[in-house]
Amino acid sequence: MSDLFDTTATSDDRMRPLADRMRPQTLDEFVGQAHILGEGTLLRRAIQADRLASLIFYGPPGTGKTTLARIIANTTAAHFTSLNAVLAGVKDIREAIQKAQYRQKHQQQRTILFIDEVHRFNKAQQDALLPHVENGTVVFIGATTENPYFEVNNALVSRSRVFELKALSTHDLRTVAHQALRDPVRGYGDLHVDLTEPALNHLVHTANGDARSVLNALELAVETTEPSDDGETIVVDLPVAEASIQQRAVLYDKEGDAHFDTISAFIKSLRGSDPDAALYWLARMIYAGEDPRFILRRMLIFAAEDVGLADPQALQVAQSAAQGFSYVGMPEGQFMLAECCLYLATAPKSNTAFAYFDALDFVRNEQTGDVPTHLKDPNRDSEDLGHGEGYNYPHAYRSHYVPQQYLPEDMQGTYFYEPTGQGYEATLQERLEALRARDADADVKKRAQRYANEARAEDESSA
Known part of the structure; x- marks a missing residue:
C-alpha cells in the first residue's frame, strides 16, 4: 500500500519537495x-x-x-x-x-x-x-x-x-507560484523571496501547463540562491530562473496520446493549407524527439492522398525530401522536412485518389464482368479464340485517342474518377470531360448500329 495520502506528516516538513508540500488540501485551494x-x-x-x-x-x-x-x-x-x-x-x-x-x-x-x-x-x-x-x-x-x-x-x-484534466493555463501557473511564495508553512512565505516578473514568466512558459514543473524549478531557484547584500532577500531573477529550468517541457510520448494528437494536428494543418500551423506542429514534434522518418512517411502518404493530381509534383517533392534526409540526417535534414511541409501545405488539394477505393468496393461487392475480348492478351490464343481481335491502338490515331470499350460490358458508363478542378486537375477535368463525351457519342452510335444489325438479322430470318 502506498503512503501517498498519509496525513500524519507535519505540514512544515521541509524535507518533502515543495510540489508535495503545496498540494491543495481542499477544493477551495485547488487551481x-x-x-x-x-x-x-x-x-x-x-x-x-x-x-x-x-x-x-x-x-x-x-x-x-x-x-x-x-x-x-x-x-x-x-x-x-x-x-x-x-x-x-x-x-x-x-x-x-x-x-x-x-x-x-x-x-x-x-x-x-x-x-x-x-x-x-x-x-x-x-x-x-x-x-x-x-x-x-x-x-x-x-x-x-x-x-x-x-x-x-x-x-x-x-x-x-x-x-x-487539461494543461494549466499561464494564469493558473502564476497562481500556483504565488501561493508557494505566500504560504509561510508549506511554502516560502516565511522568507523574503523576490521573484522578478521576467523570472516568473520564464518559469511559467517553460513549465508548459505543469504545476509540478513550476514548483520544482521555483524550489531549486530559492534553495540554491544566496541572500543578497541585506542578508535576507533571495532574489530570483531571469538568469537564476533560466538556470533552474532551461528547456521547455513538452508533453510527448511516442506511444501515447500526445504523439497521435500532434501528428493529427500536423496532417490536418497541411490539409487545411495553413503553412504556419503545419510548421508549428512539425517543429513541436521534432523538438520533442519524434523520429523524422515517421513524419516523412506521413508526408509521403499525404502527398498522394490529399494533394494527389491537383499537383502531381507533390509526391516527387515528398520522395525527394525522404531520400535527401536519408543522405543528410540531422540537424541539416530539417531543411528537407521544412521545405516538404511548406510545399504540401501550399499545394492545391485533391483527394480523388480515393476513387481507387470506390473501384475496390465495386470489385468486392459486385459481380465482376469478363475482360472484353479485344483487351485480352493475343499472344497465346488469338487464332483459336480471337483474343485481341478488334483492339484499336490509340497511338495509330492523330490525337493518340480512339473511343473504345475498356470496362466489362455491363459496366459501361460507370465512373470512379471525378477530377476536382483544383490545380492540374482542372486540365484533367476539361480533357476527361471531352473524352467521355466522345465515348458516350461513340457508344450511342455503336448501340444504334448493333440494334440495326439485330433488326436486319431478324428480317432475314423471317424471310
Missing part, C-alpha cells in the same frame, strides 16, 4: 480545471456530498489528478485505499478487496480504491478488479496520463465516469 471543478459542476458536488461513483481522472502530468484523489481522501467518510499500478500486482489488489469486503460486512463502511497510473495495469490485474467494481465492493478511482478508452479495460471504463 485550474474549472470545467470539471467549478461551482455547481457534477464532480465538485459529488466530492462535497461524499457521493462519488467510480471515476477516472485523465490528463497530462502536473494537472492535479493525484491532488484530487488526495482531496477526496481528506473529505470522504469512506475508507480510502491507494495503490500505484507500477508497484502493485494482483496479490495487492486481492488484499485490498478482502479488506474492503470486511469493512463493508462488519463496519458498514464503503471503500474508495485509488489506483495511480492505472493504464500500467495489465489485463489480468484489471480483470481482477472489475467484478468488485461491478458489485460495489469498492468505488474505483483511477488516474492516468493515457487515453483510458485505449489503455484501460473497456468494461472498467464503461462503469466509470471519465473526467479529462
